[in-house]
Amino acid sequence: MGIVPSQPFLSREDLIRYRMSSGLSSYQLEHLYSRFCELDRFEVGYLTPTDLLRIPQLTLNPMYRQVVDIFFPNRERDARLEFDKFVEIFAIILNPQSGPFGRCKPGRAEKLRLLTQMFDCSQSECIKRIDFQIAMRYLLDHGGDAQEEEVEVELMLLEYQAFGNNTRNRISYEEFEERLLAADVDLTSNKWSSKDEYEHEVQDKPLVSQDSILKKLTTWISNYFLSVRDIFYQ
Secondary structure (H helix, E strand, O other): OOOOOOOOOOOHHHHHHHHHHHOOOHHHHHHHHHHHHHHOOOOOOOEOHHHHHOOHHHHOOOOHHHHHHHHOOOOOOOOOEOHHHHHHHHHHHOOOOOOOOOOOOOOHHHHHHHHHHHHOOOOOOOEEHHHHHHHHHHHHHOOOOOOHHHHHHHHHHHHHHHHOOOOOOEEOHHHHHHHHHHOOOOOOHHHHHOHHHHHHHHHOOOOOOHHHHHHHHHHHHHHHHHHHHHHHOO
């Protein structure tokens, strides 16, 4: 059972329990709980996909379906998201501030897997080339005033960065994550704080620069986590 949202604050016992299980601070947990209650408009103790799709910032995100899939991976119409799972997911998205009795913070591997699953648009337990192309085209089409020819060139270079010389139409999660690690993906909150400066740095690089392609991929990944954080953790 989820926690009844009419309760204005988490109890001390719940705070301790969630701090131990997630590594999040009391402030982070209180903030998440407040947001959870705000989204649970009918005070039923859980969220549904429809509750998330009422968030204006989410529906404006071209990758909104993939963001919802983070919380409801099975896409079941009657799926429910209770606060326990909400905390579990945000222990990966946020930077936990583990206290003296907190568990180990979720690391790079957990964040990469969450990201990898987002690229698996068809939920096929692998990364299909077509799914990667669709996801990156969303980014490129909504990321500025680039011409179609420039978009196609950049998409091709990003695809090469993700799949390498691999000519298969799909790769495993593990292979995909190895490629992202080779791109030195930065998933820390520190990178989020310098987002604008970082994007400017990428835009100033020549399009055909391999360094530019690495940073474009890294920037998009960082911005993806930033968008999820901003939507739900205001």
